[in-house]
Every structure is written in structure tokens, then in C-alpha cells.
Amino acid sequence: MRLPLSRDAAIGSQRTAQVLPAASLGGPMPWVIAIMVALTVLTAGGAISLANFASEARSGLEGGVTVQVVEANASAREAQARRAAEALATAPGVAKVRRVPQAEVESLVEPWLGEAANSEVVALPALIEVRLTGDADKAALSRLRGSLAKSAPSARIDAQADWLGPVFGVITALRWLALVLIGLLTLASAAAVWLAARNALDVNRATIEIVHHLGAGDAQIARLFERSVLLDAALGGAIGLLLGGGALALLGGRFAALQAGVVERGALSALDWLLVALVPVIMAGVALYTARRTVLARLGRML
Amino acid sequence: MAGADDIVRFDNVGLRYGTGTEVLGDLSFTLHAGRFYFLTGASGAGKTSLLKLLYLAQRPSRGAIRMFGTDVIMLPRERLPALRRRLGVVFQDFRLVPHLSAFDNVALPLRLSGVSEDELRQPVADMLDWVGLGARSDARPATLSGGEQQRVAIARAVIARPELLVADEPTGNVDPEMALKLLRLFESLNRLGTTVVVATHDVTLLRKVPDSLIMRLDGGRLSDPTGALRYPPRREAATVRA
Ligand SMILES: Nc1ncnc2c1ncn2[C@@H]1O[C@H](COP(=O)(O)OP(=O)(O)OP(=O)(O)O)[C@@H](O)[C@H]1O
């Protein structure tokens, strides 16, 4: 009875299944991965949301200029505002001019000033929204100031983006923080997998030595662990994505309920969700790589 | 120079564990393909240590070893598994995989070599029958007696028809009748072309295998009372008659 032996054949996956006992690295591994994935999903979702908000807000404000005519005397204010609007309409580099109706200005400040807004007690400025063809940079602003100096001396000219400058600063800082957090979470996950793989190696040490002496290659043995890690990562990743994604969706819903206008700009698109869904996949890749390196390093010490 | 039928060749091989004294020293010998060797010597003489060198579990601290025509000292690590799959090993402490059944333990070498489940089922079952464990094929090692475990270990060592079988006290835990039966198994494997090396202190076994050659270890030195290890071997002198 000559047995058909192909000596260098790789272990088929369904056959290796019987060599190592546990189907998983065991212990809390899937849960650790689940928590890491959930936190990473939340952080990544938050960062993407902030990025969306910032870029939407910026594009909405780019080239936007607000002209306020601050004048206590109502008729002088009205006259200056009218002249300013006319001058702006013909000024070079101006795409659009809109005089904000006084009723709209009153409704804008009403939440803060209450009934006083539409009384004559508080002198509200006249507002003109201007959209430039180019950027609302310093040169453009000073050109506008020049053209209004005579017709509307009480006009104050500001780039809209300037108001949000500090907000953009905060958002940028938060995005960096998110990036650092994601990096740390990935490192922590890799460390957890490393510990689990080392533990699994110790637990299965006898088996590994036997299989090694029977002629199993390092890659064959490493594959057994990769299978376990992949199972853990798939389970943990699914749970983590469900938890983190659920929390993101819930938060998104809460923010939308605020109806604060600006907040909607941060909503995640389908593509963003896809990006967030990549988190467990990347995490599984990190886990797989870590486990493989750990196992191969240990096997390398055997003859 | 190594002859074509040399399956193993040691030249001035020495072995020390760590910084201790040499456990094996000045080993120079040749094992010829297709022969049956007994390795004897008192406990602690170094039999297991020599076998470890043979089954590639240990590198010598000096000297040269060639197996299957390959210099195993210089061989890169990744080439060793292919060499190991040409060996069958019965470990002194059996080394069965604890969570695998007797069947799966015996099937392991075939699975490692990529034999399909269909192709391995019958040979493994036959082999278990042969060693008298056909009825225990689903049993875990922990539920088997010492002698039964030893038979599973032997079945696993021979199942893939190795070119060189290395057995460390393979009959240490079985009754004389089973010992003889296992020896017959080794002999039939030997007749099919496998070179066999059996370490044992049971000198009564030596007489049971006609044409067997004897290597004796004494304090880490190999004596060659029968001239078995010379090349060409003096077969007449080497043969121990029953
Ligand atoms: N891993 C090791 N580390 C240090 N010394 C060892 C090691 N293995 C064996 N030795 C020593 O080497 C010597 C030979 O041991 P070995 O196991 O080869 O003997 P043996 O002939 O197989 O004995 P036995 O018949 O009892 O199995 C002994 O003195 C032993 O103490």
C-alpha cells in the first residue's frame, strides 16, 4: 500500500482545522476588538463629521462679506445703507449684493434681544450681504472699504469666514486629536492581539512542537493562528461596528433634531459610512499581521 | 565519501547542552539505507540525545551531519520541514496531541503532507487495527493507557511510510507479546525499504530481529562491537543471531 504523498503540499484549511484546539484565540479577544472597533468608529465618524462641517461651512462662507451700517439715527442709517448697496453693486469683483430686509435682521437677533428687537429702543445695524467673485482676502476688503468710505462712512466690512476663524481652529485641532486617538487605539488593539497570540502560543506550545517535529512549516502553523485571529476579529469587528455605528447614527439623529442649521452640514454621507465600515476591516488586518509576526517570531526560535 | 546507500552520516559529531560537558562526543558513523539498527546503552548514555540529532530536534555543537545526502547543519531553517516529513519519529514520551483522537493523531503526518481525507481514512483505520486500537480510534490520549498511547505514537510514526524511522524506547510500556508485535511492524516497514533505528535498553529485543545491527552508546561514545557502523558494513559480524 503505497500512500500518495505529496511532501511539500500545504495544509488544506479544512484539515488544519483539526490540529489546534480552540477555534479562537480565546478569552476576551473578540470583546477587546469589539471595544476598540466601536471607539475607533466613533472617533473616525466624529472626525469625518467635523471635516464635513468645516468644508461645507468654509465653502458657504468663502467670498462672503458682510457690510453693517452701524448708525443710531434711523434715517441716516437707511440712506447710507441704500448708497452703500448701490456703490457695492457697481464695485469691481462683486458678484452679488443683497440688502438684508430689516425684518430679517430683527428676527435674527430676536432670540437674544426679545421684543426689544423690533422696537426703536435698540438701534440695529443695516445688513448687506455681498458675495465676491474671488476670495474675501485683506486686499479685497480694503478695496471695498475704499469704495464705501465716502458714500457710507458708518459701514463696517467683515469677511464672513473671519467670524468662524477660531471655530475652524478648534475643528482642526479636534481632527488632529481624532487622528492621534485612532493611532493609539490601533496600537492598543495590536498590543492586545500580540498578548493574546503569545498566550495562545504558550497554551498550545506542546501541540505546536509536535506538529513542528512532524514537519509542519512555520507558515502552516502561523496559518492556524491567523484563522483564529480572523474569527475573533470578524466577530469583534461586527459587534464593534454595530455598537459604534449605532452610537454614531443615534448622535447624528440627536444633532439633526436640534435643527441648528450648521449641524446638518456635518451629516455623514453614504461614502463616509463606507469609510467608517472600513474600520473593522483595517482592524482585522492589523490583528492578522500582528498575530502572524508574533507566531513567526516565536517559531523562529525553534530549530 | 558517502556512498549512495548512506542515509545518515555523522563526522566527529559532539553535543553539549548549554555549557555542560559533552553528552555525545566524537561520533563518526554511517547508517545504510534499508538496514535495521538497534541503539543500546545504559540510561543516561545519550541515546535520546543521539536520536534528537537524527530527528532534527537538536543541532550538534560540533561536527558534520548529512542526511538523505544533504548537509543538515548548513541547511537553512525553512528547508528542515521537508526533511522532517521524510522521517518517522516515536518519541520516548510519545508526544501525542492531547485534544486529538487516536485517529487524528495517527492521521496528522498524512494531513501535514496534504493527503486527502478520502485517501487517508482507510490506511489510518488499518494502522490502528494493526496496533490493536481499532476500537479506540475516537479516544483521546488521556483516556488511553501508557502502552496504548505508545502504540498510537508508533502508528503515527509509520503511517506515512517514512524513509527513516527513529524510535526511542518504543516498547518500553507494552507487554512482551505486544513488544514483539510492534517489532514485527518495524520489520515489515524495514522490508518495504525504511531504514529503522530503535533505541532500547531491552537487550532481549536485539536477538528478535535477524540481520539487525547494533550501535552501543557508553558515556556518550559510540562503540561498534559488531562493526555495523563501518563502511562497508561487515554484515556477518554485525548480525546478531537469535
Ligand atoms: N535538555 C537537556 N539539557 C541538559 N542535559 C540533558 C538534556 N537532555 C539530556 N541531558 C543529559 O544528557 C545525558 C544523556 O541523556 P539522554 O536522554 O540522551 O540519555 P538516554 O540514553 O536517552 O537515557 P534513557 O535511557 O534514560 O532514556 C544525561 O546525562 C542527561 O542528563
Ligand SMILES: [Mg+2]
Ligand atoms: Mg532516552
